[in-house]
Amino acid sequence: MARSASHDKRLVAVFDAIRVCEQRTVPVIDWTRFYGEEVGVSAPSYVGPVAIHEFEGRGLGLIATCKISPGEVVLIEDSFGLSSTPNGPIQKAKTELVEACCNKLGSVDTPLLYKATFWCLHSEDEETRWEGWKQTSFRKSVLHKYFDHLNSAESANGTYNGLEQPPPDWGKSKKSVASVVSLNSRKTERWNPWTLLLDESKSLGGLWLAASLFNHSCLGNIVVSYGAGKDHSTLVARAAAPIEKGEELLHTYVYPFDTFRERQSKLQSIYGFYCHCCRCTIEAPHASLASRLADDLELELQKFSAARGGAKSKMVEVVKGMGSALASIEKAEESLPADLRKVWRSQFLWGDHGLAMAAQEAGLFPEAVHAFRTCASLVALAAPSSEYELKYSMMLAQCMARWTLSTPQVSPRPDLKEALREAEEAHNRLYGGGGRHFVVRMKKRLEEIYAALRRLQ
Numbered sequence: 001m002a003r004s005a006s007h008d009k010r011l012v013a014v015f016d017a018i019r020v021c022e023q024r025t026v027p028v029i030d031w032t033r034f035y036g037e038e039v040g041v042s043a044p045s046y047v048g049p050v051a052i053h054e055f056e057g058r059g060l061g062l063i064a065t066c067k068i069s070p071g072e073v074v075l076i077e078d079s080f081g082l083s084s085t086p087n088g089p090i091q092k093a094k095t096e097l098v099e100a101c102c103n104k105l106g107s108v109d110t111p112l113l114y115k116a117t118f119w120c121l122h123s124e125d126e127e128t129r130w131e132g133w134k135q136t137s138f139r140k141s142v143l144h145k146y147f148d149h150l151n152s153a154e155s156a157n158g159t160y161n162g163l164e165q166p167p168p169d170w171g172k173s174k175k176s177v178a179s180v181v182s183l184n185s186r187k188t189e190r191w192n193p194w195t196l197l198l199d200e201s202k203s204l205g206g207l208w209l210a211a212s213l214f215n216h217s218c219l220g221n222i223v224v225s226y227g228a229g230k231d232h233s234t235l236v237a238r239a240a241a242p243i244e245k246g247e248e249l250l251h252t253y254v255y256p257f258d259t260f261r262e263r264q265s266k267l268q269s270i271y272g273f274y275c276h277c278c279r280c281t282i283e284a285p286h287a288s289l290a291s292r293l294a295d296d297l298e299l300e301l302q303k304f305s306a307a308r309g310g311a312k313s314k315m316v317e318v319v320k321g322m323g324s325a326l327a328s329i330e331k332a333e334e335s336l337p338a339d340l341r342k343v344w345r346s347q348f349l350w351g352d353h354g355l356a357m358a359a360q361e362a363g364l365f366p367e368a369v370h371a372f373r374t375c376a377s378l379v380a381l382a383a384p385s386s387e388y389e390l391k392y393s394m395m396l397a398q399c400m401a402r403w404t405l406s407t408p409q410v411s412p413r414p415d416l417k418e419a420l421r422e423a424e425e426a427h428n429r430l431y432g433g434g435g436r437h438f439v440v441r442m443k444k445r446l447e448e449i450y451a452a453l454r455r456l457q
């Protein structure tokens with residue numbers, strides 16, 4: 001008996017190793033359809049070189065089973081549930097998502113494995129949950145089965161039956177569904193093919209079972225994007241930085257450019273934990289200073305909102321005010337150890353963004369270009385390869401184009417070609433390709449702006 005048990009263990013180890021080696025080839029994304037309005041373009045699911053692991057103080061998470069390079073796909077997965085109203089208020093999106101999950105859990109068409117995996121996700125509902133869903137070893141075995149299913153072409157039907165535990169009690173209350181949704185849901189994002197900016201008007205709340213296992217760091221090493229699938233419901237996670245074998249894969253749950261206190265407060269109120277990541281460790285001792293400087297900057301930003309659409313001279317004043325608030329931040333930065341300065345500075349990126357917008361509106365293009373460049377360099381530190389990197393490189397290129405169009409004799413000319421190349425690279429980092437296609441679209445858009453300006457002259 002003992003002999004056969006150890007034999008079994010070795011067999012499991014061999015099969016596990018084969019499972020890691022025999023990953024499916026990463027599906028290719030069709031870029032021409034990616035930006036379109038078409039629905040029903042689906043990408044096959046895929047799990048890269050990752051394994052489920054238990055971490056002290058943060059429950060289950062994912063680790064790399066080998067070295068992963070930036071841009072490498074680690075997960076492709078379709079949503080379990082989606083809210084129905086695009087860009088609805090958070091509460092409405094959550095209510096709709098809870099409803100969608102309840103329907104899916106109640107449907108006989110939903111494979112048992114999906115239902116079991118849903119109940120294995122992190123939850124704070126201690127009253128109505130069956131005890132089994134809280135046991136780490138049981139959660140891990142169900143989740144492993146779900147991961148295997150994502151990487152195989154087989155249907156999920158029946159796979160749950162192989163688990164050792166008795167079939168669970170499916171009769172859950174809406175409250176327990178809501179707890180899982182609150183702690184694991186995310187918001188989809190998509191690019192508007194016309195403005196080439198992230199289009200909030202199409203965002204939906206959604207739940208992805210495997211992606212729910214990513215734990216948080218304010219300096220994450222993966223990025224997530226949404227493309228293909230009905231309602232752009234397919235989630236694609238990629239490495240944003242080199243990840244060593246055995247290192248945890250971490251995603252940033254909150255806006256990465258909020259101040260230390262703002263991030264901590266959101267993480268505690270929404271997810272119930274205090275973040276001890278390396279960035280928070282750097283920023284914690286200087287938290288009061290950062291909050292005071294952020295308040296001063298915020299006052300200047302409010303002046304910008306009030307001056308929008310008004311006299312140019314007023315906007316020039318606003319630019320001066322913002323510039324001096326940012327100069328105080330840069331002065332405070334000098335008191336920090338040199339290697340911590342830039343990461344600390346990224347808490348104020350939104351101020352540079354505001355300055356860039358105000359300077360652009362005031363026609364102060366060199367200042368605007370400088371501020372957009374600062375945004376891009378801060379993103380590269382705190383949120384590399386993210387949608388923010390693409391956003392700022394695109395805004396920079398568009399600002400340079402406006403500058404050239406409004407002052408054709410400008411000297412030295414802004415290097416628009418270089419900025420477009422940077423946008424192309426940022427696109428490739430975020431999506432693993434498609435940058436050329438994207439830049440061609442952007443050039444077309446710039447030509448349209450130019451033609452419109454010519455008509456006005």
Ligand SMILES: C[S@@+](CC[C@H](N)C(=O)[O-])C[C@H]1O[C@@H](n2cnc3c(N)ncnc32)[C@H](O)[C@@H]1O
Nearest residue numbers: 058059060122183184212213214215216271273
């Ligand atoms: C989306 S789930 C992530 C997976 C989860 N660890 C599990 O066991 O299923 C979010 C929850 O994980 C935990 N968590 C995530 N990141 C954490 C971190 N950096 N420190 C402590 N807990 C964390 C928190 O309990 C949070 O509410």
